[in-house]
Amino acid sequence: MTTIKNITxxxxxxxxxxxxxxFLAQGYDVIAFDPAEGAEERTRNAVQLAWTSLEERGLAEGADQNRLTFAQTIEEAVSHADFIQENVPEREELKKSVLEQIDEHSKQEAIIASSTSGIIPSTLQSGMQNPERFIVAHPFNPVYLLPLVEVVGGKNTSSATIKQVCDFxxxxxxxPLVIHREIDGHVADRLMEALWxxxxxxxxxxxxxxxxxxxxxxxGAGLRWAQMGPFLTFHLAGGEQGMRHMLEQFGPALKLPWTKLEAPELTDELKERVIEGCESYAGxxxxxxxxxxxxxxxxxxxDLVEDYWPASKSLAKE
Known part of the structure; x- marks a missing residue:
């Protein structure tokens, strides 16, 4: 199993x-590729803006913004990489095309990950020659601060790949939160989508x-969820008997038509109401x-969350 040192x-x-x-803050060398005009300048500006927060969190030994280089072609970018993270727009055919190019030009033992927020990994790996080393690694914005990453293997992803990715x-x-069943939107986005x-x-x-x-x-909910999430929050709401009493007392209310799971039609009027509301709130x-x-x-x-849930508490369970 190759040690991950070079990242693309x-x-x-x-x-x-x-x-x-x-990755730079963790002391890695990073090669980036994006054919869009001005991509390198935008990336270096973005990293510089993020660096203050990363310094406050604590940089790893050797962390340096100058360890970033830009490649001119996708072949050049991936040829020596141990780990490749793909983040192209959320269009299935585009993603599959780019991933197949990465698969073709990278080392056979390199791990290929996709940041897709909704496409299942079996779909994305279907045209790859080495699908066993492909995985979905779905992060949350801002990626440089939020620690959660959903790890989802496809039908042809090897267990060794999942283990290596989680360790990395x-x-x-x-x-890393291993999701053992493929599902559109994975887990965290499905929860946020329901609330949205x-x-x-x-x-x-x-x-x-x-x-x-x-x-x-x-x-309300946000303050509690940052520490415990919805299940432990409701567990406490049940008093001494916890969730058992919570479900007995409030479970029947779940049948009441309080919520609407179907999204409303996104009319021009609704869009303007949302946009104007956000702009007004931002001032x-x-x-x-x-x-x-x-x-x-x-x-x-x-810092506060880690005081109550130590970093050693792993989510990457087999």
Missing amino acids: VVGTGVIGNGWIAR FESAAMK REALHLVNDGVATTEEIDTAIIY DESVAELEAKRNEFLVKLL
């Missing part, structure tokens, strides 16, 4: 740049504004200013 990132949008910043991510200060759909209904029906909904999450603060404030908050929050 293909596709340098928001997610790709987040991966690059994280743990060494890169991440929390309900939020759109509440705005569309005139029940609450975007600011009111954000406030409800920030000062005079730019997206860059909000990102800086978010990062500062996440650094402090992660």
Whole structure:
């Protein structure tokens, strides 16, 4: 089994740049490839902006922004890589085409991972010559700060690949969560999508504004979920008997038609209501200013979370 030393990132949008910043902060050499004009300048600017937060979290020995290089072709980018993270736009045929090129030009023992948020791995690996070394590694924005990464193998992914990927991510200060059953949208995005759909209904029906909904999450569920998540939160809601009493007392309410799982039609009126609500809530603060404030908050929050859930508590269970 090859030790992962050389990393390549293909596709340098928001997610790709987040991966690059994280890997650099962990002391790796990173080669990037993106054919878009101005990609290298945008990536270096993104890494520089992320670096302050990464310094506050603590850099690994040897961490250096200058350990990033850009390749001119995909062949050059992947030929010597031990680990390749693909992040091209979420279009199935485009992803499959790029992954097949990576498969063709990379070392046979190199691991190939995709950041796809919704496409199942068996679909993506179907045209590869070496599908056993392919895996979905789905992160969360900002990748350089948020530690969760969903690890999903396809029908032809080897167990050795899953084990090696999890060990690698743990060494890169991440929390790999192995998802043992392929499903569209994996796990975390499906949960967020359900909340997002309900939020759109509440705005569309005139029940609450975007600011009111954000406030409800920030000062209610969000504070608790950052520590325990929904199941342990409800376990505590059941008192001394925990979840047993919780389900007995509140379980019947699940049959009440409180929520709407189907998404509302995204009409022009609803889109404008959401856009105007977000812009009004943000006020005079730019997206860059909000990102800086978010990062500062996440650094402090992660420190607090780790006080209660130590980094040694692994999610990568076989």
